[in-house]
Amino acid sequence: MAAFIAAQRDTYRVPHALSCRALGVSQAWFYKWRHGDASPRHARREQLKIAIRRWFATHHGTHGSPRITADLRDEGWRVSQNTVAALMRELGLQARRKQTTRPGRGKWRAPDLIRRDFPATAVNRKWYGDGTEIKTDEGKLDLASVLDMGSRRIVGFSLGEHHNAELAYNALVMAVAVRGGKDAIAGVIMHTDQGSEYTAGTVRAACTRIGIAQSMGWSGSALTMP
Known part of the structure; x- marks a missing residue:
């Protein structure tokens, strides 16, 4: 790292x-x-x-x-x-009460290809995409990241002022480049939540073009079963 x-x-x-x-x-x-x-x-x-x-x-x-x-x-x-x-x-992390949400009707979502089988025996088999907000002395930043479960290392990330599809796309592009390009990562599963940044056409088209199989957990959680 x-x-x-x-x-x-x-x-x-x-x-x-x-x-x-x-x-x-x-x-x-x-x-x-x-x-x-x-x-x-x-x-x-x-x-x-x-x-x-x-x-x-x-x-x-x-x-x-x-x-x-x-x-x-x-x-x-x-x-x-x-x-x-x-x-x-x-x-400084303290749990708060959960507010139950439901995915919107008619919203595209990928199937759950992981089903809580999180570990990977090799790199470029299972990637996890996620976004989080970071507070800095200069103000708020949004971080989109891609984690390879085979090595448990972040292989791509992108920082910006807005949490959107462009941020997720840039993190994905970095991950592909770091891991050697399209041919080297063919067949990898990219597991995320059902956030709009991952259901957006930009990210979906990129995954299709590169050969990445999108997988999604339940609404609001990338790493849980539907």
Whole structure:
């Protein structure tokens, strides 16, 4: 992940501070990596924080440590509920009551091709797309990201002032480029929620053109069954 952050500055001129903030890791950890002294334990802790943030955002802040721990274990993490609870407190994440919503009638949606079988045995088999809002000193930013479950690494992301299809499309394009192009990722499943950014024609057309099979969970949650 640290190498990915470094590459963003070299390739796209994205400042280290912005990438660290967007991916939920500390700048101190990144600078330690640059000097070769970041411990595996610390690196794992930072990756776990990213996963917790992602699950918390996926469930729109309605799930506490028990449910998030279960989701993490489904992904393949070996982690205790106490550890998840402690990290959530450290991150300032507190579950709130869930408001039930229903998908709009007549809205296009992809079938659920994952059905809670989250782990992947190889890269470029299962990708997960998600979006979240990030508060910065300069104001609000929206982050769209693509996670490869085979490596549990973010392979594409895009930052902008608006949460829309263009942001999701840009993250997808970066993921395809990072993973070697259309031929290298043929057949990958892209699992998301039913948000308008993923049902939009721009993203649907791109997935069809590249050969990505879209998959969707229940409304508001990319990683649950319908």
